[in-house]
Amino acid sequence: MRFLTTGLMAVLGALLLLPMTAHAERIFVSNEKDNTVSVIDGESLEVVETIDVGRRPRAMVFNNDGTELFVAVGDDEAIDMVDLETLEVVRTQSSGEDPEVIRVDPKRPYIYVSNEDDNIVSILDYEERRRVGEIPVGIEPEGIGVSSDGKWLVATTETSNMAHIVDLDEQEAVYHRLVGARPRHAEFNHDDSEVWVSGEIAGTVSVLDRDDNFNIKHTIRFDVQGVPRETVQAVGVEMTSDGRYAFVALGPSNRVAVVDQETYEVLDYILVGQRVWHLALNGDESRLFTTNGVSGDVTVIEVDGFEAIKSIPVGRFPWGVVVEP
Amino acid sequence: MTRTMLTLCNARQCRWISTMTRWLSATIAAGVFVTGPVFAQDDATDDDTETITIGYLGLERDPDREPVSVIEPIPENEGLEGARLAIEDNNASGQFIGQEFQLVESIVARDGDVEAGLEDLAEAGAEWVVSGLPREQLETVMESEALGERIVFNAAAPDDALRGDACRPNLFHTTPSRRMLADALAQYLGYKEWTDWALVYGNTEEDEHLLQAFRESAERFGHDVVDEKMWPHEPMARRAEGGFHAIQREVPDFLQDLETHDVLVVADETDYFGEYFPYQTALPRPVAGTQGLTVTAWHRAHESWGAVQLQRRFEDQAGRWMTPRDFGAWLAVRSLGESTARIGSVERDEVLEYMLGEEFELAGYLGYPVSYRTWNQQLRQPILVTGPRAVASVSPQEGYLHPRTMLDSLGADEGESQCDF
Numbered sequence: 001m002r003f004l005t006t007g008l009m010a011v012l013g014a015l016l017l018l019p020m021t022a023h024a025e026r027i028f029v030s031n032e033k034d035n036t037v038s039v040i041d042g043e044s045l046e047v048v049e050t051i052d053v054g055r056r057p058r059a060m061v062f063n064n065d066g067t068e069l070f071v072a073v074g075d076d077e078a079i080d081m082v083d084l085e086t087l088e089v090v091r092t093q094s095s096g097e098d099p100e101v102i103r104v105d106p107k108r109p110y111i112y113v114s115n116e117d118d119n120i121v122s123i124l125d126y127e128e129r130r131r132v133g134e135i136p137v138g139i140e141p142e143g144i145g146v147s148s149d150g151k152w153l154v155a156t157t158e159t160s161n162m163a164h165i166v167d168l169d170e171q172e173a174v175y176h177r178l179v180g181a182r183p184r185h186a187e188f189n190h191d192d193s194e195v196w197v198s199g200e201i202a203g204t205v206s207v208l209d210r211d212d213n214f215n216i217k218h219t220i221r222f223d224v225q226g227v228p229r230e231t232v233q234a235v236g237v238e239m240t241s242d243g244r245y246a247f248v249a250l251g252p253s254n255r256v257a258v259v260d261q262e263t264y265e266v267l268d269y270i271l272v273g274q275r276v277w278h279l280a281l282n283g284d285e286s287r288l289f290t291t292n293g294v295s296g297d298v299t300v301i302e303v304d305g306f307e308a309i310k311s312i313p314v315g316r317f318p319w320g321v322v323v324e325p
Numbered sequence: 326m327t328r329t330m331l332t333l334c335n336a337r338q339c340r341w342i343s344t345m346t347r348w349l350s351a352t353i354a355a356g357v358f359v360t361g362p363v364f365a366q367d368d369a370t371d372d373d374t375e376t377i378t379i380g381y382l383g384l385e386r387d388p389d390r391e392p393v394s395v396i397e398p399i400p401e402n403e404g405l406e407g408a409r410l411a412i413e414d415n416n417a418s419g420q421f422i423g424q425e426f427q428l429v430e431s432i433v434a435r436d437g438d439v440e441a442g443l444e445d446l447a448e449a450g451a452e453w454v455v456s457g458l459p460r461e462q463l464e465t466v467m468e469s470e471a472l473g474e475r476i477v478f479n480a481a482a483p484d485d486a487l488r489g490d491a492c493r494p495n496l497f498h499t500t501p502s503r504r505m506l507a508d509a510l511a512q513y514l515g516y517k518e519w520t521d522w523a524l525v526y527g528n529t530e531e532d533e534h535l536l537q538a539f540r541e542s543a544e545r546f547g548h549d550v551v552d553e554k555m556w557p558h559e560p561m562a563r564r565a566e567g568g569f570h571a572i573q574r575e576v577p578d579f580l581q582d583l584e585t586h587d588v589l590v591v592a593d594e595t596d597y598f599g600e601y602f603p604y605q606t607a608l609p610r611p612v613a614g615t616q617g618l619t620v621t622a623w624h625r626a627h628e629s630w631g632a633v634q635l636q637r638r639f640e641d642q643a644g645r646w647m648t649p650r651d652f653g654a655w656l657a658v659r660s661l662g663e664s665t666a667r668i669g670s671v672e673r674d675e676v677l678e679y680m681l682g683e684e685f686e687l688a689g690y691l692g693y694p695v696s697y698r699t700w701n702q703q704l705r706q707p708i709l710v711t712g713p714r715a716v717a718s719v720s721p722q723e724g725y726l727h728p729r730t731m732l733d734s735l736g737a738d739e740g741e742s743q744c745d746f
Contacts, residue, residue, distance in 0.1 A: 138421070139638075159418075228731050
């Protein structure tokens with residue numbers, strides 16, 4: 001009897017595992033010039049699917065229950081919503097002009113959209129499919145970071161060179177911090193105590209301290225030997241959840257910097273494809289995926305040892321990358 | 326009779342005034358239209374707000390100088406619109422840090438007195454001056470007592486001499502020099518390995534200067550100028566030349582005795598003949614320079630590095646495309662905005678020190694940060710290499726190295742500059 005139960009359990013276990021293997025980790029890459037999203041299989045590291053989306057897809061994000069992928073399609077002024085079962089665009093929500101970066105609220109069914117041409121961050125409700133509101137910020141909003149408690153949003157403005165700190169309960173910007181020139185990306189660290197804001201033209205990352213009204217507590221600089229200084233441009237930032245490493249995409253210098261989250265020291269520079277833009281860690285944070293716009297590929301980096309192990313050709317001008325949760 | 330049109334406004338008011346001006350201009354048919362200074366009503370009478378007032382000094386458009394192609398629109402308020410937009414851009418950040426930028430404008434009649442225009446700006450409170458003037462008038466301004474301690478940004482005159490032996494410590498340049506443009510082209514032609522050039526130039530003084538710049542660039546980057554020839558005719562009226570009328574026979578005839586070359590480089594700054602050369606050459610060769618494949622600080626086809634945002638903002642404001650002169654004025658006003666925001670002060674000497682320092686980096690929608698060369702106060706900037714409808718490339722080209730920055734491979738470098746402050 002006991003034997004039978006164990007046997008049954010094993011069979012059940014195997015059955016349970018089946019859908020797991022069918023749904024191996026998937027990596028989604030938006031191809032800005034091809035109007036597609038490439039789907040990479042996390043095991044084989046090959047493109048297994050290409051999804052047709054709207055025009056000029058850039059930032060992507062998953063909804064909170066993990067059933068849909070949202071893709072900002074800038075030239076269509078909309079967010080395409082991709083069903084993760086069928087891998088097809090099932091609906092589209094109007095986003096306001098030129099959406100570039102999008103993030104979802106961890107607590108509310110909201111998408112935050114930076115509308116570059118309108119100098120606002122729009123708030124959309126993706127369940128009720130309506131526009132909730134908008135937050136005025138500086139010129140050319142781009143990067144958006146949201147704290148995991150849903151309390152704070154940080155929006156960067158490329159021409160105003162600012163990080164605008166928005167209280168999400170009030171939906172209002174309360175602090176404005178001058179950061180490195182042309183800020184592109186804002187990322188909260190694992191315990192929400194810091195926000196890292198990259199500056200493309202400055203080639204720096206400003207670390208903002210949440211406990212000190214988001215004032216800058218440190219500026220990280222990069223110096224890649226043998227590479228012209230002006231090609232070292234900081235864009236995407238990704239951080240490990242154990243508080244150890246941060247990865248910073250350095251644009252046309254074709255390098256990803258590895259930074260110690262504690263000491264802010266740059267530990268290494270990893271050579272990747274041309275004009276590296278955005279980054280994503282996989283589920284167990286063993287691998288980092290980079291989008292390389294000019295060479296049209298994705299570099300896979302082994303976090304243990306900081307080594308690039310593979311490059312995967314995708315579409316033209318890959319921009320964003322996200323890993324299915 | 327007042328010589329200038331002078332307005333004082335912040336960005337929003339400027340737009341309103343320019344709308345009013347258009348309406349009034351349409352209403353008043355007379356040739357001279359004058360408005361007195363309209364003083365800004367400060368909405369935010371916040372004592373902590375620091376104000377910085379910039380004067381734009383321009384010259385009315387020369388009605389005799391119009392693009393030869395009838396499809397090219399004649400821009401209104403060229404240069405000035407760039408300054409207006411940058412004031413608005415500066416104030417977008419300024420509102421968060423207690424700084425307010427104001428623009429006072431003075432557009433002098435073609436044969437008017439630029440010194441009087443400068444005096445008007447000074448009276449209206451201008452602490453800095455952005456110049457949309459050609460070299461001669463700019464030098465009059467620089468010599469004027471009314472200038473006082475003010476710094477002038479040259480956003481229009483490409484003359485190398487202004488960055489060379491005629492340079493001045495109170496003069497900055499946001500428009501590229503002829504030599505920078507010529508170097509940008511030479512690098513791209515080097516990339517293409519089109520190394521044998523035939524130069525054709527017009528009979529104006531400007532074209533003579535540009536010809537010299539092309540010669541020097543060819544030498545610097547190892548090209549051969551195999552032949553040179555001047556287009557002998559006077560500027561023609563703006564018209565639609567059908568080609569078959571005369572050009573189709575005239576141009577190949579003019580070019581047929583040139584030495585064999587890879588590329589025909591044209592120096593026609595006033596745009597009176599160069600547009601007739603592409604597709605009409607004796608040998609099947611590309612045309613580059615001031616027509617055909619051109620080199621410029623700004624172009625409507627340029628949309629990379631966020632430039633599309635600037636193009637859209639500009640078009641919303643001005644109702645037309647942004648030109649290189651608009652861009653030069655925009656860069657000048659933004660240089661000040663970037664500096665005052667970073668140092669938290671609008672004090673002249675502090676701004677100057679920051680602007681010339683290592684830390685100064687302005688995002689100019691050209692991929693690399695732009696900054697000022699300390700030896701002649703020229704803005705180092707990437708240069709677009711572009712066709713009429715699409716950008717072909719951006720110089721500096723890969724492989725042209727420089728110990729300081731690749732951008733210093735364009736234009737007079739520190740060691741060779743004739744400027745001595």
